[in-house]
Amino acid sequence: DKWTKLDKDVREVALNMSPDDIGTCMWALGTIRKMPTNGTWTVLEIAVEDTASEMSAKSVAVCVWAYARLVEAGLRKPDADAWRELASAVEKHALAGAFANEDLVNILHAFVTLPREPPKAQAAEGEEGEEGEDGAADPPPAEPPAEGEEGAEAPEPEPVVDDVWNALEAAAARVAPAALTATELATTL
Numbered sequence: 450d451k452w453t454k455l456d457k458d459v460r461e462v463a464l465n466m467s468p469d470d471i472g473t474c475m476w477a478l479g480t481i482r483k484m485p486t487n488g489t490w491t492v493l494e495i496a497v498e499d500t501a502s503e504m505s506a507k508s509v510a511v512c513v514w515a516y517a518r519l520v521e522a523g524l525r526k527p528d529a530d531a532w533r534e535l536a537s538a539v540e541k542h543a544l545a546g547a548f549a550n551e552d553l554v555n556i557l558h559a560f561v562t563l564p565r566e567p568p569k570a571q572a573a574e575g576e577e578g579e580e581g582e583d584g585a586a587d588p589p590p591a592e593p594p595a596e597g598e599e600g601a602e603a604p605e606p607e608p609v610v611d612d613v614w615n616a617l618e619a620a621a622a623r624v625a626p627a628a629l630t631a632t633e634l635a636t637t638l
Contacts, residue, residue, distance in 0.1 A: 452483075455575060460489040472508025479515030482522045494531040501534035506542040509520035510552030515538060517559035526564045536613045543616035553620055562615065 459474060466474065474493065480531060482489060485562065504512070512535055516527050527535075539556060542548055 456485045456489050460492050463492045463496045468503040468509045469505055470498045471500050472511050473503055475515040475551040476511035479518035484522045494528040498534045501538040506547035509538045510556055513559045514555040540613045540616045543620040549591040
């Protein structure tokens with residue numbers, strides 16, 4: 450059948466497609482809400498990972514949008530490596546103000562639709578990570594005092610900074626008052 454042939458053709462050429470052709474392919478899948486076979490999907494996600502940094506703002510936006518649309522077709526979550534590269538491209542284009550309003554709205558919607566993992570907390574500059582200066586693992590943190598003991602209040606954990614989300618919020622704030630329609634703005638809330 451035609452779908453099987455198309456699926457096979459995409460699997461064979463995806464790694465040789467231009468970054469924007471990958472975006473178009475992902476857009477098409479999101480539009481029809483149909484997942485390709487596992488083999489083809491794996492190749493497409495490798496292509497997304499390899500080309501996301503070179504994609505235009507529009508192609509990045511339609512890829513992110515397609516991932517969200519494909520949840521309805523059975524996608525559980527994006528490949529971590531492909532999503533990391535796409536998120537980096539989202540941040541780059543958001544900071545540059547390169548997204549069209551509708552693309553910004555679609556990305557914000559996708560980010561709240563998809564099962565995203567928050568970024569990992571990173572050691573601040575000058576702090577040590579998992580290993581001490583001598584290369585040995587640092588001892589585990591001391592147990593907090595038991596309830597009722599002096600100093601029983603545990604310190605508030607440091608909030609994890611999500612640079613991609615912050616860039617999207619800043620981009621939306623730049624265009625919201627002047628350029629977004631009431632419907633576009635309401636969609637992002």
